[in-house]
Amino acid sequence: MSYFHREEEKSALVLFVSEDEYVLRSAERTFAGSGIRFLLTLNAGEALDVIAHEKIAVVVADNHLSGTKGIDLLSKVSVLSAGTKKILITSDADLTTAVNAIYSGSVSRVIMKPWIGDDLDQNVKEVIIQYHISQSLKQENSDTLLSIAQAVEIKDLYTLGHSSRVAAYALMLAQASGMSSENTENIKYGGLLHDIGKIHIPEHILNKKDNLTHEEHTVLRKHPGLGANVAGHLNLSQPIINIIRYHHERYDGKGYPCGMKGKDIPLETRIVSIADVYDALTSDRQYRKRYHVDEALNIMKSMNGNAFDPLLLEVFIDQCLTSEIMQFAPATYDMFRYPDKLIEPFGDVRIFNKL
Ligand SMILES: [Fe+2]
Incomplete structure (x- = not known):
């Protein structure tokens, strides 16, 4: 990989x-x-x-x-x-x-x-992102898309290494669910780019240590739509755009930006949202260590029926728990660029607001 x-x-x-x-x-x-x-x-x-x-x-x-x-x-x-x-x-x-x-x-x-x-x-950071985007228009490939994802991570320390891991977890879940290889490629790119809309969100909001105000939440919640617009300009495929636009939707309809429910949420998006939350729970935060794999999965199970597609979550737990990457990746947080610089406070209450 x-x-x-x-x-x-x-x-x-x-x-x-x-x-x-x-x-x-x-x-x-x-x-x-x-x-x-x-x-x-x-x-x-x-x-x-x-x-x-x-x-x-x-x-x-x-x-x-x-x-x-x-x-x-x-x-x-x-x-x-x-x-x-x-x-x-x-x-x-x-x-x-x-x-x-x-x-x-x-x-x-x-x-x-x-x-x-x-x-x-x-x-400078925003212009670097522009540079990566214009490069990707010339040469669309996974390295370039990874560069874009990493450019977002420079802006938002919270997402450090997050995009790559979400891509890896989502890819595994897609494969375990029997998806075709064409669709799994979309899942990989969608996982890498799901938070690309954060390039338009001010850093003082992305990296704020205290709870966000109502107004700040409103701004932050625009990132899926903004990201989908960027992906549209990059001529990325519809499944990738769906992942970016809907990755904060919840199975119970209480997500954003559209409040979509159940299977109305595209399959590729339901897969990436499981990977997204799993990575948030298994990543270190400034005031708490990451949850162990078992703890994280228990937390996700307690949300089952509310937040996630129950069948996909079952596959995620049953099929992926034994995967080497699943066990290995959370411990490789330091493989990315800023091993010393983490992170911001992250309350469970923010799981769906701040991812
Ligand atoms: Fe997000």
């Missing part, structure tokens, strides 16, 4: 170009140890040299450079590396340049200096 592993060279590389210590230090402070690979360069010549030799996902250029403007450097980047996304850092003095750059589409974002809070962090 190669999709289960992440190869470092497939992660996005971000190039910062600035002579301003404020910018360079901010970049280093923000991204060192974040799992995002980045390079710092001091001038346009150096930057162009790097771009000629490395595949750069995002160039973040300061408009104030000796001998050239950042915006002119970014124009050259467009020629040298068409797929590279561009962010311009500028100040009030360059406001017209910034506005023109945005309107002409020559840059993805403009960040005003000095920035407030996590502006740099948010913008």
Whole structure:
């Protein structure tokens, strides 16, 4: 199962170009140890040299450079590396340049200096996600889709490694249920991408340690619909879109966004939602260790008839409990990028709200 592993060279590389210590230090402070690979360069010549030799996902250029403007450097980047996304850092003095750059589409974002809070962090992460999505339009394959899923995980620490595991568990359940190989492929991709809509949810909501307010819940609950829209733009198959759109529906009709009930919920979605909850229960949280496999399955059984398709849950328990991956994967949490950085409080009450 190669999709289960992440190869470092497939992660996005971000190039910062600035002579301003404020910018360079901010970049280093923000991204060192974040799992995002980045390079710092001091001038346009150096930057162009790097771009000629490395595949750069995002160039973040300061408009104030000796001998050239950042915006002119970014124009050259467009020629040298068409797929590279561009962010311009500028100040009030360059406001017209910034506005023109945005309107002409020559840059993805403009960040005003000095920035407030996590502006740099948010913008760079979101543009990395844009990069992965545009790459996937060119070359749809499991590695690219995994990159997209991992880009979401960078934004939402809660989902760290979650997508890969959900894909693996759902795939097993689909196979144990006798699904055709074409459908099991959809299940795998749907498992990987089910939370892709979180790219549109602000990080302060995704990573909030306290209970969410009503308004924040309302925003968070938009992620299945937003994700389905993204999947539609990627021309993904209908079963994958169904998984993304309906993965928070419950068998008893008390889920969201549609309140669908029973077998009205597409089969592929009922499978992924079992995998999704199982992974949540068997993953560590800041204030509690993960449940053991038996405990997790008991909790899920107590929800049976309410939350899950009872027959599928039976298959999940009977057929999958003995699987090597099922026993192995929860213990491999550290195989992903941020072994030290976890997690947020997670009450059982949030099982269906926050997944
Ligand atoms: Fe979700």
